[in-house]
Amino acid sequence: MRGDPRHPLAWTVGVALLCLALLFPFYWMTVTAVLPTSQVLAREPTLVPALADISFRAFAAAFERKPLATWLTNSLLVTVGATALSLVIASLAGYSLSRFRTRAQELTGLTLLLTKMLPGSLIVIPFFIMATTFHLIDSLWALMLANAAVGVPFATWLLKGFFDGIPRDLEHAAMIDGCGHLTAFLYIIVPLARPGLAACAIYLAILTWSDFVFAKTLINDQAHWTITTGMVSFIGEHGIDWSALMAAGVISMVPMVVLFLLLEPFLVSGMTSGSQR
């Protein structure tokens, strides 16, 4: 299976064709977004649109008709906040688990497994009660905390794997030179773990950006909706404007798609080193 195929270029073409087939939904979404409604709502849709028909009016329409900019901003705030918070908590914990034997070590695996079993639509019930108690309904803070908490166990485990791969001698050397342990961690280990932190950050960002169940339940006020709850609100409408909806969909996916494509190698190496131990 491994090694060079006899005709590497033919292999590229074959894989590229399969890729095109698998990514057809993206293509169709974009085509729908750039074609006028008359061609979108057709019994015989045009599979390959003529260049002359392409217009970006649907994008403008989507922004005019719905507070997309607000929703995108909210999503961005929550994503950045939750990712940063989770990342800090998880890197401290991951480092501790990697370097010291404590009672917590026995519980990490169990905690992680538990979060893999715990449905979002279930955990959101107590979150809702807690948010109501602390008057945090309709607050982006609640959303940030909920998403951050859900991300911590996996992020910790991912980062522990990374820290395990960094020799202890490095921070020992620094500590002999007079660094405190925390300083050694921050200035020696963290920079070395950058690929792991990047992988972890992408993972957390995608997770938070995708969140629907927390946003739907903890936020009522339309001004505080995130992009996912906003997008779903299109569906219930009578006579869906598919062009505008697909345009909004393209916009909402662009940040994650760009992030993913640029940083995918980090993610792949991060996931694999984390799961190969």
Next chain:
Amino acid sequence: MPSVAITAPRPGSLARRERRFAYALLAPAVVAVFALIAYPMYLIFAMSFREGKSLNFLALNTRPFGLANYQIVLTDSATWHSVWVSFAYTFGTIIPAFLIGLGTAVLLNRVFPLRRWLRSLMLLPWAVPGVMVSIVFLWLFDASFGVVNYVLRTAGLISTDVAWYTTESTALVAVIIPTIWKSYPFFTLTLLAAMQSIPGNLYEAAEVDGATAWQRFTNITWPGIRGQATLALVLNGLWAFREFDIIYAATGGGPAKATETLGIRAYNEAFGYFYMGRAAVIGVLMLAIALVAVMLARKQLRKEFF
């Protein structure tokens, strides 16, 4: 600093300081796990014994305590229907997704131009939010103007339009397909990683012995990835079992409960009918089923988690 060697603390106090440092680093994570996972789980269990419905979530403690919720939920045929839907959805998703993931991983486990970019593109659906996946497929499978019906019509496979999401017999398939699309990259990623950890000289030896591609797969690749494959199946199975976004955005559980998995049902009981206790019981049932799956796969999971 030369003074370090002189003032080095006794070993005992060093160990104690180290331990304190270790726990200090862990503290925020422990707080997060307790406040936002352990305590909520306790609330769910506590809630499952509180009877009746309530619009006042904070007054749940004042409701009568008992096993009525368990009795009502577990004797309701709709619950067992949901169990069936959940299983059909889970297995209907992970088996095709696994096969696509395996196929793509085998293809990508070669050296060829543009490999890194094609790999990135193949993994792309994983980065798409569940509700967006749902919305795109709602459009692809639209009854009147969807491209899927158009293709099937042109191919002569259907004579009238299929209303995929509003017909009871097709709705489940119509939510499974987007779920497959979103979850195959996870298999591609984990299986590809497993394949790349297989030593290359095994393949070279097979080549010398004149093994066919199929023989190389069954004798080298598959034994090399079987452990990771099982693990990936369990993890993705657990994910599909609790998946909410895709189904909720597409059908909300309908039509006529045809796509009402346990996760959807729990949510509807809680936020549609305000039966928090019943929702909690469904949650407990879901956790119990997940626990059985975990116990069945404990050998693989132990390697990974403990």
